[in-house]
Amino acid sequence: MTIRLLAAASLFALAACSAGAEKEAGPTDPMAIHKSLLVLDTHLDTPINFERPGWDFGDRHTHENDLVQLDLPRMADGNLDGGFFAIYTASGPLTPKGYADALAFARHRSDVIDAEIAEHPDVIQPARTPADAERLAKEGRLIAFKSMENSYPLGEDLSLLKEFYDKGVRLAGPVHSVTNQFADSSGDEGKWGGLSPLGEQWVKEMNRLGIVIDLSHSADSTFDDVLTLSKTPVLLSHTSPRWAFDHPRNLDDARIKKLAEKGGAICMSTIYMSPMNLTPERAKLFDEYEHISELSPEKQAELVRQWRELDKTGEMWSTTFDQYMKALLHVIDVAGVDHVCFGADWDGGGGIAGLEDITALPKITERLLAAGYSPADIGKMTGGNVLRILGAAQAAAGK
Numbered sequence: 534m535t536i537r538l539l540a541a542a543s544l545f546a547l548a549a550c551s552a553g554a555e556k557e558a559g560p561t562d563p564m565a566i567h568k569s570l571l572v573l574d575t576h577l578d579t580p581i582n583f584e585r586p587g588w589d590f591g592d593r594h595t596h597e598n599d600l601v602q603l604d605l606p607r608m609a610d611g612n613l614d615g616g617f618f619a620i621y622t623a624s625g626p627l628t629p630k631g632y633a634d635a636l637a638f639a640r641h642r643s644d645v646i647d648a649e650i651a652e653h654p655d656v657i658q659p660a661r662t663p664a665d666a667e668r669l670a671k672e673g674r675l676i677a678f679k680s681m682e683n684s685y686p687l688g689e690d691l692s693l694l695k696e697f698y699d700k701g702v703r704l705a706g707p708v709h710s711v712t713n714q715f716a717d718s719s720g721d722e723g724k725w726g727g728l729s730p731l732g733e734q735w736v737k738e739m740n741r742l743g744i745v746i747d748l749s750h751s752a753d754s755t756f757d758d759v760l761t762l763s764k765t766p767v768l769l770s771h772t773s774p775r776w777a778f779d780h781p782r783n784l785d786d787a788r789i790k791k792l793a794e795k796g797g798a799i800c801m802s803t804i805y806m807s808p809m810n811l812t813p814e815r816a817k818l819f820d821e822y823e824h825i826s827e828l829s830p831e832k833q834a835e836l837v838r839q840w841r842e843l844d845k846t847g848e849m850w851s852t853t854f855d856q857y858m859k860a861l862l863h864v865i866d867v868a869g870v871d872h873v874c875f876g877a878d879w880d881g882g883g884g885i886a887g888l889e890d891i892t893a894l895p896k897i898t899e900r901l902l903a904a905g906y907s908p909a910d911i912g913k914m915t916g917g918n919v920l921r922i923l924g925a926a927q928a929a930a931g932k
């Protein structure tokens with residue numbers, strides 16, 4: 534711990550004492566404090582699993598027996614109050630057929646998310662506004678926002694954005710790991726130098742509808758273009774700092790500062806803080822995982838077994854929990870507590886040793902408390918900032 538953090542920690546202790554003298558002190562146990570906060574994650578790939586035969590989101594699964602990193606019981610324990618369930622669509626050819634296939638896939642994935650959430654109305658319900666989230670939290674229910682990872686399924690028809698807005702999408706990114714019709718990706722060389730002309734129209738339509746723009750996976754050039762063009766603050770739903778590991782998928786400090794100046798936030802991920810150990814064996818299993826809903830329960834179990842076997846000889850990420858915390862504290866230093874949020878990339882490749890699933894989230898709160906951050910500041914980062922940015926996008930759209 535640095536001297537600065539020790540000083541901050543003792544200041545926090547003093548502040549806590551004086552506040553305690555005036556009114557009843559809040560919880561001091563880190564788990565109790567974590568449970569008292571609104572905790573959202575901005576990128577949940579869990580819907581990949583929603584159609585798995587023999588699998589139910591309402592059942593309790595464990596990290597060891599199942600690849601899924603969150604489920605309703607683990608959320609309801611107080612680890613995670615909700616988040617953005619992603620309609621993730623893989624990129625394909627920029628052709629009418631490619632677009633049509635992707636659109637059918639994205640519509641189906643959206644319906645699957647709705648159906649899964651609708652099956653558990655006592656536990657979780659859909660949310661579309663910050664007020665929805667606050668109401669559900671008060672009612673003791675979990676919160677299901679919906680997002681779109683990759684706008685490729687829209688093809689060249691931007692009127693389809695309204696269709697997905699009507700389906701409840703409130704956060705969407707232009708591009709995934711391959712440059713598409715809208716924007717350059719961080720995953721390849723790019724071809725537009727940022728946004729394409731259609732991508733510029735996409736930004737305007739996103740602003741008009743009041744959907745928050747998500748710049749995770751975007752190239753730096755796309756980030757720069759969107760930051761200039763967007764009338765409302767943007768999010769990066771699952772992105773790590775380039776300070777921790779020099780990779781195009783991560784964001785550099787200068788851009789983190791610019792993002793904060795424009796009111797946006799970076800939601801800290803667990804990925805790309807070390808080289809991705811994507812061996813051919815892991816790549817094969819990852820591909821099977823993306824289609825896990827097509828596997829029988831026996832084949833799913835075999836995939837889990839092989840995945841865990843591979844973990845013994847070479848985990849996908851070598852990042853330690855201490856390295857994660859160091860990177861998180863760096864991001865907070867650069868951006869400020871009003872511009873940080875969380876998006877670990879659960880069920881989409883995220884998770885590191887010591888932060889394997891959402892049951893480890895209270896450990897982050899504990900470390901932030903130890904580093905001197907107040908529960909109020911931590912609450913901004915776990916949920917408040919995301920709701921503020923969502924509210925700003927909706928207000929600017931007159932909603």
Ligand SMILES: [Zn+2]
Binds near residue numbers: 749771881
């Ligand atoms: Zn992603």
